[in-house]
Amino acid sequence: xxxxxxxxxxxxxxxxxxxxxxxxxxxxxxxxxxxxxxxxxxxxxxxxxxxxxxxxxxxxxxxxxxxxxxxxxxxxxxxxxxxxxxxxxxxxxxxxxxxxxxxxxxxxxxxxxxxxxxxxxxxxxxxxxxxxxxxxxxxx
Amino acid sequence: xxxxxxxxxxxxxxxxxxxxxxxxxxxxxxxxxxxxxxxxxxxxxxxxxxxxxxxxxxxxxxxxxxxxxxxxxxxxxxxxxxxxxxxxxxxxxxxxxxxxxxxxxxxxxxxxxxxxxxxxxxxxxxxxxxxxxxxxxxxxxxxxxxxxxxxxxxxxxxxxxxxxxxxxxxxxxxxxxxxxxxxxxxxxxxxxxxxxxxxxxxxxxxxxxxxxxxxxxxxxxxxxxxxxxxxxxxxxxxxxxxxxxxxxxxxxxxxxxxxxxxxxxxxxxxxxxxxxxxxxxxxxxxxxxxxxxxxxxxxxxxxxxxxxxxxxxxxxxxxxxxxxxxxxxxxxxxxxxxxxxxxxxxxxxxxxxxxxxxxxxxxxxxxxxxxxxxxxxxxxxxxxxxxxxxxxxxxxxxxxxxxxxxxxxxx
Numbered sequence: 001x002x003x004x005x006x007x008x009x010x011x012x013x014x015x016x017x018x019x020x021x022x023x024x025x026x027x028x029x030x031x032x033x034x035x036x037x038x039x040x041x042x043x044x045x046x047x048x049x050x051x052x053x054x055x056x057x058x059x060x061x062x063x064x065x066x067x068x069x070x071x072x073x074x075x076x077x078x079x080x081x082x083x084x085x086x087x088x089x090x091x092x093x094x095x096x097x098x099x100x101x102x103x104x105x106x107x108x109x110x111x112x113x114x115x116x117x118x119x120x121x122x123x124x125x126x127x128x129x130x131x132x133x134x135x136x137x138x139x140x
Numbered sequence: 141x142x143x144x145x146x147x148x149x150x151x152x153x154x155x156x157x158x159x160x161x162x163x164x165x166x167x168x169x170x171x172x173x174x175x176x177x178x179x180x181x182x183x184x185x186x187x188x189x190x191x192x193x194x195x196x197x198x199x200x201x202x203x204x205x206x207x208x209x210x211x212x213x214x215x216x217x218x219x220x221x222x223x224x225x226x227x228x229x230x231x232x233x234x235x236x237x238x239x240x241x242x243x244x245x246x247x248x249x250x251x252x253x254x255x256x257x258x259x260x261x262x263x264x265x266x267x268x269x270x271x272x273x274x275x276x277x278x279x280x281x282x283x284x285x286x287x288x289x290x291x292x293x294x295x296x297x298x299x300x301x302x303x304x305x306x307x308x309x310x311x312x313x314x315x316x317x318x319x320x321x322x323x324x325x326x327x328x329x330x331x332x333x334x335x336x337x338x339x340x341x342x343x344x345x346x347x348x349x350x351x352x353x354x355x356x357x358x359x360x361x362x363x364x365x366x367x368x369x370x371x372x373x374x375x376x377x378x379x380x381x382x383x384x385x386x387x388x389x390x391x392x393x394x395x396x397x398x399x400x401x402x403x404x405x406x407x408x409x410x411x412x413x414x415x416x417x418x419x420x421x422x423x424x425x426x427x428x429x430x431x432x433x434x435x436x437x438x439x440x441x442x443x444x445x446x447x448x449x450x451x452x453x454x455x456x457x458x459x460x461x462x463x464x465x466x467x468x469x470x471x472x473x474x475x476x477x478x479x480x481x482x483x484x485x486x487x488x489x490x491x492x493x494x495x496x497x498x499x500x501x502x503x504x505x506x507x508x509x510x511x512x513x514x515x516x517x518x519x520x521x522x523x524x525x526x527x528x529x530x531x532x533x534x535x536x537x538x539x540x541x542x543x544x545x546x547x548x549x550x551x
Contacts, residue, residue: 036551040393047390051402056409060251061417065398068244072396075479130391 031092035137037076038095042102042130045069045109049123053116066109073106091139098129098136105129159288159375160234160427161241161397162334162484164420167376168400170327171383172393173551174316176301176308179380181328183309185335186373188528192499193369194362195506195517195525196341200348201355202515203505207345207498208441214501223497224442228466230494231339231431231438234487235466236473238428239265240480244397245421249414255475262471265425266464269432274350274449281426287419290405290412292378297407298385305381326542326549329535333492335376336532339434341498346437350450355515382406393551395481432470436463485548492539495532503529 048065051057057065105122112118170178196207205213212220242265243258250257269277307314316324353360379400386403387394394400401420405412433449436459440447447459474480503525509516517525543549 033547033550036393039391040395040551043390043392044394044399047386047392048399048402051406056405057402057413058410061248061398061402061413063251064244064248065402067247068396068398071479075395 032137032140034076034080035092035095035133035140037079038099038102039130039133039137041069041072041076042126042133045102045106046123046126046130049109049119049126052113053119053123059113062113063110066106069109070106073103091136095133095136098132101125102129159285159372159379159423160334160337160484161237161424161480162234162330162337162488163376164379164400165394165397165481165484166327166330166334166488167379168383168387168394168403169549170331171380171385172387173320174313174324174327175384175388176305176380177313177315177324178327178331179305179308179377180311181331182335182373182376182380184311184531185332186369188332188532189336189340190366190369191521191524191528192336192341192502193344194366195521196345196502197348197353197362197364198358198515199502199505199512200345201353201358202513203511204349205505206349206437206441207342207502208438209444210501210505211498212442212444214504215497219497220442223494224438226490226494227338227342227498228435228438230487230491231435232466232469233473233483234337234339234491235428235431235435235470236478237480237483237487238424238431239467239470240474240478240483241397241424242421242428243474244480245401245417245424248398248401249417249421258474259471261425262467262474265428266467269429269449269463269467270453270460274347277429277449278347281422281429284422285419285426287415288375288423290408290416290419291382292375294404294406294408294412294416295378295381295385298382300381300385322542322545323549323551325538326546329492329539329542330488330549331376332531332535333495333539334488335373336495337488337491338495338498339431341502342434342437343430346434346441346447350448358515397481428467428470432463432466435466436460485543489539489543489548492532493536496529496536499529499532 048057048062048069052062105125108118109122112122167182199210200206208224211223215223239258239262242261243254246252246257246261247254272280311328313321313324382400382403383394386392386406392399394403397420401416402413404416404420437447439462440456440459443458445458446456448456451459453460473483503517503522505511506525507517507522
């Protein structure tokens, strides 16, 4: 009896998994998810820059964190390539310029760790990128 | 003094098990998306784990049977093997994630190459496990894990909305729009699962036998289970608070470990950050040890062959080779470049799926008067155990579909 209950449980799990698979493709709006990821990344870097300006981080942590932020950027990019052949809307094309700027800031960060004026400049650029992407997201 | 030291086992299980890599990132992500609204799941999880840890500790003391001996006897050979393979695969994935996380933390601490640190830290960890006695492993990593309290201090220093937090104790998703209901459910199941990870009970029950608890220690057994889990859950609440206070208003969805650690010391300067890093390192190392040893415990207990960290390695060869193999394969998986957080996502979701197959035999044996005598479950234990088993089963059935529908919790 107890084994029968366990087997019924396993069969229910498999059926549940199949149900999930069959409904998986319907609900997502890929472009929205991508834009949200870029906005989150921009704001995440802004938080990091803010901590750098307050001189609360040491170099080891700061350099390591930049490396992981770059990794996250590459992950978002590769997800984009997997799902989107070309920008499917005008809004998405406009977003690409902001994404390029964001990417540029990430690449320039290691050289600006102890330069407050550069960091302040990047902070305002990141704020702008995030708000522009928010506008794009609203238009999608 | 002896009692105080006994509690360390609970602290290690709590910090190494409750607050592992999955817990840190998963809970902060939940706070970043839903604020305090999932607080109830952090309260519910420890209640379940206290109940089942106490039960499996009691079985270990009274019947002298660890978890996988019970699994073999109650589920039979075929289903037992399936549970063993699934549990050890999950232990392996979790171990790989923790090892990968350790390398990240060490890289952030030292700036040395991550790959080098990955190999070096695994070798050091395996050497510590080989050389140190069980009680010293549990004491050193358990106590070092207390540095995680930095996250709680940070959470307390930031602006916590206490009335809003209190509302989160009720499982009513008042501010969740319909199109995010699946995400809310995914994170509820994920937090619940991460708090109830099966390796915690495997390790706890085996530890009780390793430490030769007697029936007179049962009171201490309950205290250890309860205190350890409550401490772990308080830290988990702190992680949710940090996610809510820092990430939610900024619209950040944290996807990397370093961001979550940065927030763990947000109000403080270098020293605070280093304490947070060391705390995370200790909990990840503790969890890596627990999962590797659990792999050895599970296999040997299932096959009914000698096991135990308190035994000389030569006398328990299969046990020693198994946990060493778990560490080695964990290292290989981590070195393959798969991100630790991806591995953690898999272990949390599939861990939920396997959970009923471990908890169901525990409940059955704990209720069996022929085996447990006067220490069998009373009506309260039996009722609560059944309620939690139903909840766990529902969560297990929902886990995979929710993972697929939400793309592993992507906002």
